[in-house]
Every structure is written in structure tokens, then in C-alpha cells.
Amino acid sequence: MTKKIEKIVLSYSGGLDTSIILKWLQDTYRCEVVTFTADLGQGEELEPVREKAESLGVKDIRVVDAREEFVRDFVFPMFRANTLYEGQYLLGSSIARPLIAKHLVNIAKEVGADAIAHGATGKGNDQVRFELATNALDPSIKIIAPWREWDIQSRTQLIEYAEKHQIAIPKDKRGEAPFSIDANLLHTSTEGKILEDPSEIAPAYVYQRTVDPLNAPNEPETVVIGFEKGDAVSVNGIARTPAALLTELNSLGGKHGIGRVDLVENRYVGMKSRGVYETPGGTILLAAHRGIESITLDRAAAHLKDELMPRYAALIYNGFWFSPEREMLQALIDQSQTYVSGEVTLRLYKGSANVVARTSVGSLYSMDLVTFEEGSGTYDHHDAEGFIKLNGLRLKSWAARNGKARPGLGGSEII
Template sequence: MAKDKIVLAYSGGLDTSVILAWLKETYDAEIIAFTADIGQKDELDGLEEKALRTGASKVYIDDLRDEFARDFIFPMFQAGALYEGQYLLGTSIARPLIAKRMVEIARAEGATAIAHGATGKGNDQVRFELAAAALAPEISVIAPWRLESFREQFPGRAEMIAYAEKHGIPVQATASKPYSTDRNLLHISFESGMLEDPWFDASADSCKDMYVLSVSPEDAPDTPEYLELEFEQGNCVALNGKKMTPLEVMDTLNELGGKHGIGRVDMVENRFVGMKSRGVYETPGGTILFHAHRKMESLTMDRDVMHLRDSLISKYSTLVYNGFWFAPERLALQALVTESQKNVTGTVRIKLYKGNVIAAGVKSPVSLYNPDIATMEADPTQAYNQSDATGFIHLNALRLKVGSGVEQSKQK
């Protein structure tokens, strides 16, 4: 009889390498290793050979960078998503794409299950599994770290390293980097290890070697650099007059932002599972795009449309963070966002300087800003009669006066 097949989200690190061999041994199944190329760069080198040597019967390494930028990063930035006022959701937004491709492979290969190496304490387990539930409810999910038998066998890294050595699994485990990382086209994250102490200064000179995408602001060039971003319906389509795909935009902005020390965030965030965790993030290109997009909106979005969309940013961001990308409520919010972006078109000029994204000009063929109306001088259009403000203020003050009268009568 043919063996069952399991599709494993595989990174090639210690955890997923051990999990690959453990799944094959425990379930007597064929293991199909899947790695999504979403911008990890040289982290992908040698993965196919490593997975096959570890016991995978087949390996997929799929270039999803274009799809990631076009269908996930850009729609999220149109929504102005920012989790807890700081986090640009770099890890969160990658998980639904990975899960989507995993279930596609599982169906194509006739696999009965997918598996991941996310721990039972983190957000990623939820993100992977909620996406899978929305897209392929008939496929089961194996989460080894939530299985007591797995945790008993591997209570720590020492046991995993010993298992790898015993089974000839080619992994490199080292204490030279006492933290974990996750990298993609939008960002790189650092957590655990020394970073678990929130008093630890991750901006200190001793941590310079930790960062990958950016220099420290102190080491950034002393001369500012100007950049023009062209937007069409809320999406950046060109940089300095050169048309680019979403992927090219992200690659270019990452390089420029990293050069100028832009996009570092150090925060304690609230995980979906209930605990707080400390994370350090580098998001150079995303930070530039976020600020430029907001500047473009300020000139072109209707006031009440902007305020309505802004009132939903926390909800939208939480949905992405918690793994509800494919949920009907996120799709409904996205439809509103898309409608709100139809006139977000024009050019933003910004200045990059030592960790800062500084506004340096904005223009649009569909600008809602009229200098003749906004001027402090005489209004040549006569569109606004200052005397009208008297009645406007009286009407808005009415409820305040009534309320104040009630409070005063209570004190008599």
C-alpha cells in the first residue's frame, strides 16, 4: 500500500529538520518538504539537498516573492495596517501565503496532512492553521510541538541536536547567535534568547552584528537622500520616475532604507495566545512605503472616508496579526479599503536621513487640497464664507451648553 503523505513547512533549521525525520519515523509516511521563497536570500542555499538527505521524498522550493509583494504586502499597506502602533506585521502577513501554497501542494500530491514547526506558545501555529481551515478544511494539521510525546522526547535543544547527530541530519546548531530570526521580503525579526529581557538594549554597539537589513542610524550617511514615490490607486508603481513591479519596489526600498538606518523597531507586543513577548524588527522598505502612502492619502482622500478607514486600522491589523487573512471579515474590510484608495494617486517626495523618513513634498492630479480655499489671505473663489462658521459653532456647542447647565444645576 502507498504510504500517506505529509507536506511539511520546512526551513532547514534545527527544529524543522528534526521534525522532518520525526514525522517520517512516527507516522511511517512520505514527507514532502516545502519552502516558500519569500525573500530569505541566502538562507535558501542548499535546502533541497539538505531536505532530501534528512529523509524528504520530494522538495518544493517555490518563488512566491512576486505574489507576496503584490497580493499580500501591498493590499495590507493600502489599509495602513500597524499592529499596536509599531509593528508592520512582517511575519504575520507571510504566514497565510505559506499556508495557501502548502494546501495547494497537499492537494496536488494527494497528501492527507500538512505539518509545521511552530511552537505551542506562539502566533504562527494559529496563523498557519486558521488559513488552512479557511482554504482546505478537509486536510488535517500536525503540530509536533503541541504533542506531549514530541515534547517529552525533545525537552530542549540538546536532545534535538543529539537526535540529529544520531540520524545523520545535517544541521548547524550554535550558541553564537542567542536569538531566533525570521526573514522575508518585508522584514526580519529577532526574538528570544538575550532579547527576552526587555531591559536589554538592542541598540547598543554590542548588538550591531545582529542586524541584517539596516545600519544603525548613527552609522548612516551624513548626507540625506531624496526619493520620489509614484502611486496609482494606493499602490506604489514607480521610484524616481522608473516604473517597477511591487517586488522591485520592495527590493529597492529595502536597500535605500537599510542604507539610511530606517525601520528598526523594538517593542513588547501582545500575542494572540495571551502572553506578551519582546520583538526587535527591521522593516526598512516597509517603513518608507508606510509613511509615503500616508502622505499621499493626506492630499487625495476624502476626510470622512479617511477617518472611517482609520477607525478600522486596529481591527484590520489585529485580524492580520491573529491569522484571519482569509476570514470573511478581513475580505470585507479589504473591499472597503480598495474603494477608499481609488483616488490615492500622485507623487510623494521624501528625504531619508539617519533613521528618519521626512516628508519633502506631495502632488497629485486628483488633489483635494485647494490653496485658494485654504489660504489665510482673501479667498478669490468665495467658496468659504467665514461668517458661516458662527452658526456652525453655535450648533456644535449646543449640546455642550446643555450638558454644562445640567452639571451646574446639580451643584446648587
């Protein structure tokens, strides 16, 4: 016989989906529901979330400021790898899910809950991320995914349920039910409604954190970002905590229209999805990090990192943050950052963040080696001849076999 569930910890945003889920859990499981809301820098006042949970009869309401933890322990480790999913997506939603799952599991242990619950739909990636993270952290806890259990099949039915049970429905600026939006200190993502048709241009009102690059300032702005062992630590010479630093870069990037991406991605569950992402500070940070690595990483080490990055990105996107393979890759990535310290200067202008200067005491860049003027003699131009001959040897063999050598010109000779 299945054990009766006595207490559930719900990942609660206060939005339409999770407010309905809260009511549904109470009615379906007839047990106490504890709510957990993480302040990840979503840019909203969270007191209304507490008030809404109270209005729905919740006695144990947890609202946790996790902004510093989010950037320090999740965002920064990911950025050490210059992580992009499918060449574009900076993984703003993906990297937040393991943190939320970690807190859900910890609270469940603290309050003696039998289960945790989330509001991810049965079509999306987040259900996978929440549940794989939970499996790795506490394989004994039950996971409740209402979207896979109830008979609600659409946003329209969700709204009907809310009206029936007198649950307040949030509205957008036009008085309509909002897009599906996820926001944290790293990004905002917007999906649904008109965006479901990839042939439609996203309307201007979709964008929340960035001005249209066409309307951005006509004068560029210069920013200097300091790094220590791969992590950003200062902006324009002023030390910042991880969350404060990303907040400042978001402000700078948003003002200059930086970090907008309209993409169709391949979800782990097998379908394509169109979304609009805004990652202003993260876009600046990625450019800056690659800038400081360009002078501090050995060529082979840098190329190895670039080869491994797509695998690392897929692990995060697919929900395997708490996995042995991600931790193994992280150890390699972190080792590569030992000398990735210094300062990078970027020019921000109408949607772009371009590196214009970089400096480091651990730089591998040698002006003596690259100068077109007379150097100290460290590099002998004649050495290149033997280098080229050895590298060309296999190409000569390949060309001769394929009949590309011209008769009478010594083309049959390999060397």
C-alpha cells in the same frame, strides 16, 4: 480506526527546527514527506535548502519563488489599510503565513497528501495562523504540529536531537546556535536568547538589514514614490514590480537605518513576547502611503479607515486572513483607494522617513480654500460663526447644567 497517513507536505525552511521535524516525521509516521520552501525574499540562497532536504531522503522537493505574489497579493493589500499591530508592528511574519498555508494546501491536493505539517511552536502565533488559514482553505486536511506532539521541550533538547541524528546545526557569526529568526522581503524578526529579557538592550549584532542610525549617512537622501490606486508602482520615476520596488526601498531604508523596532507584543495565545523587527522598506512605504492619502482621501473616509485599521491588523496578526470579516474590510479599504494615486517625496535621514511633498491629479487639497491671501470667495469667514454656534450649543447646555455659568452675566441662557 484512524486512517494511516501516507504522505505529508512540510513547510520547510532548511533551518534547525524544520530539519529536525523532517526527520521526526519520517521516523514517526513512516511515510513520504514532500517539502515546500517559499522564496519570500528572505535573502538567503535556497539551493542549500534543496540539498539538505535531499540529504534527508526527500524525493519531492518544492522551492517556489513567491516574492511577487507575496508583495502583490498580501503585502500591498495590507498596506492599503496603513496596517500596524499595537501601533508599531508592520506584521511581516503574520502576512507571510497565509501565503505559505495556501501553497501547502495546493501542493497537498496536487500530490494527494493526507496531511500538512509546520514547524511553529506551541507557544507562538504562527501555529494559529497556519492552521486557521488551512481550516479556511481545506477543512478536510489533517494538520501535524510536531511541537505539540513530541517530547522535545527546549532549544537545548532540539540541538541534542540533531546531534544524535547527525543533522547539521546552523551557527551564527560567533559559532553559537542562532536566534530564532524569521525573514522575508518585508522584514526580519529576531527573538530568543538575550532578547527574552526585555530589560536587556539588544546587542548590535542582532540587526541584519539596517545600519545603526547613528552610523547612517550624514547627508539626507530624497526619494519619490509613485502610487496608483493605493499601491506603490515606481521609485524616482522608474516603474517597478511589487517585489522589485520593495527590494529597492529595503536597500534605501537599510542604508539610512530606517525601520528598527524593539517591542514587547501581546501574542494571540496569551503571553507577551519581546522581539526586534527591521522593516526598512515597509516603514518608508507606510509613510509614503499615508502621505498620498492625506491629499486624496475625504476626511470622514480617512478617519473611518483609521478606526477600522486596528481591527483589520488584529485579524491578520491573529491568523484570520482567510476569513469573511477580513474580506469584507478589504473590500471597504480597496474602495477607498480609487483616487489614491500620485507621487510622494520623502527625505530619508538617520532612522527617519519624512514626507516633504505630495501631488496628485485626484487631490482634494484646495489652495484657494486654505490660503491666508485673498481667495476667490469660495469660503466666507462669516459662515464659521454659525458653524461654531451650532457645535457649541450642546456644550453651553452641558456647562449650564453643571453650574459653570457665572451669575449676572447671562450664563443661565442657553442661546
